Amino acid sequence: MSATEVQAPRDRGFAIFTIILGAIGLFAAFELATEYMKTLQQPDYIANCELSVLVTCGPNMDSPQGSVFGFSNTILGLMAFVAPIAVGVAMLAGARFSAWFWWLYRAGLALGTFFIFWLFSHSVFTLGTLCPWCMVVWTVMIPLFFFTAFRPEARGYYKASPGLTKAFAAVNSWAWVLVLVSYLVIAAVAQFQLNWFAEFSR
Template sequence: MSATEVQAPRVRGFAIFTIIFGAIGLFAAFELATEYIKKLQQPDYIPNCELSVLVTCGPNMDSPEGSLFGFSNTILGLMAFVAPIAVGVALLAGARFAAWFWWLYRAGLALGTVFVFWLFTQSVFTLGTLCPWCMVVWTVMLPLFFFTAFRPEAVGYVEASPGVKKAFAAVNSWAWVLVLVSYLFIAAVAQFQLNWLAEFSR
């Protein structure tokens, strides 16, 4: 059995994961975009994500933070989440990307992750809300980044020295821990600031 055949199941698993999480993120961004458009058309429209004073997306969409670059952040989501879906489909089809592509793709995921943490702080500390669809985006963005950040060198998508490959493989094996710690951090900060457990226990 060749090395390519051995690696194939691992490539398929990563590709399917990337497609699924990208599709979930795209769906959440699409829901936010459609709710935003409906609210523009009907100022008194109640978004489908408005569950309570705390759990709502209305204030987020109406705020300056919701249009950081002069247009709705939802447009960024609609564009950005196409990338992981395309990468996953290409990997399933047997594509091999150049090293520069993996660096560019990971840079995009890193920027998206930084943006997610910034949006989280603005939502919790400035707006005092938890936006359901936004939280879906946060939930998929973090694993998309952490499970991709060190993988190309770790599994041989990108050529690297044995030492670098070993180091990246070691960090990559802890990707799920980094995701879990990020989730726990977000949940703890939101609880400390907003006491969301009391809201959900009603």
């Protein structure tokens, strides 16, 4: 190993955390996909996420927002959540990724996070529903992004400049705050728009 290279820590905790979140997201996407296919096969089928007028996934799956790219968004979830699982498993095996990989991976997570916030806004303001399995996806995407966004430089996964490492380490220490704030914003917006607390307190 040359003097310019660094031996990044294996970071087992983060790897396991990433695998668990990816697996949860994959399961939620799988449930949405299977329920969507059942509704296509049986028009009178009641999906397992149809809990009430407010807490339901039917309107979301049938809406234009549910098929943004011309096919069900569930297919995106089935493909995308394989990535964090693969990254976590590779890290556990001792894999080290180049800088370009981490930037590309985080760009994908950023796009996914932007997408779920966009879907949340349409779910609340346009459709007036809270989709249970969609909320599971939102819940895992947010920490997947924020706990990964600044970590590679902060934890020395690859050789970065001292200034970038210091700056990212400072922001990375606040990742849990960013996750919590995101959850609170989603909960507050949903409450003010849909009064979900009254629905869940019945």
